[in-house]
Ligand SMILES: Nc1ncnc2c1ncn2[C@@H]1O[C@H](COP(=O)(O)OP(=O)(O)OP(=O)(O)O)[C@@H](O)[C@H]1O
């Protein structure tokens with residue numbers, strides 16, 4: 001089992017996972033912004049991409065190849081479709097894992113129309129031989145198709161029409177430099193600010209015909225881990241609650257009550273995240289403690305703790321990975337409403353804090 005499979009499996013169960021589950025896939029098409037103007041946030045990326053596309057359009061040329069990197073659910077697939085729409089070009093969608101042989105790629109490339117956008121998702125998972133064919137295709141719009149095997153094999157050069165490759169990756173660091181260098185424009189997508197997520201939520205609520213108050217949207221945004229996909233998913237779950245338990249209107253109280261049912265806390269931590277933090281604080285005094293020990297304490301696989309729970313805890317500054325083991329930060333104690341052992345010893349200090 002590889003890393004991605006592990007992540008996918010847990011994705012099915014977690015409301016705050018950033019990967020797409022089946023329901024997401026079904027509704028996302030309806031919620032995707034269709035052009036750059038509708039795309040919320042990512043100001044820098046949007047501005048730069050707008051220039052790249054406008055300039056290409058003005059020249060009547062095909063846009064340069066674009067690499068989109070960023071965590072799951074931040075809008076890479078959405079942007080690729082926007083690029084095609086803005087260029088008024090058809091789009092062909094494939095992914096790294098789908099291209100195992102160079103021949104698979106040759107078949108796709110040779111059937112592209114002039115100006116077409118080829119979206120290659122998870123580009124870091126393409127096979128080596130396919131990657132090398134892609135270098136030449138991107139640079140010279142040409143591929144060598146190998147016919148035959150062994151010493152008798154011959155390379156038949158094939159001209160390709162100009163096309164725009166849009167590559168997406170969650171792990172830009174895994175891309176070989178020669179591939180990275182062949183993109184004319186690289187967009188790194190950041191996590192979204194709460195205010196941007198509020199706008200995403202209002203927009204989606206509108207499309208889903210859900211009534212939501214500003215406070216309700218703010219409450220959901222704060223728990224969405226900087227990720228539009230999670231914001232949209234939490235919105236749907238809160239909508240369900242509002243329909244069943246109230247009159248359908250999403251207020252702050254409704255959002256809070258609904259997300260309490262789903263065990264997503266004020267900061268977007270779910271049961272697993274909190275379990276890891278709680279074990280670290282209550283059983284190990286905040287650490288340092290080894291990953292394996294911590295995993296046993298929460299009754300999870302090592303990989304689940306390390307790959308599913310920890311990245312967000314680290315990002316939020318609640319947990320640190322040190323050479324001696326996992327350590328909780330002061331913010332972790334505060335978030336769970338617990339007192340770190342050190343400060344308990346200086347009990348008088350607390351009185352001073354309250355000015356008594
Ligand atoms: N800037 C945005 N404005 C509004 N909605 C957005 C934005 N970015 C993403 N979304 C919404 O979030 C959902 C997920 O986005 P998308 O599928 O593009 O993410 P992704 O980066 O391709 O994720 P993955 O790495 O899993 O493929 C989409 O349904 C889209 O509606």
Ligand SMILES: [Mg+2]
Pocket residue numbers: 076077078121168
């Ligand atoms: Mg995607």
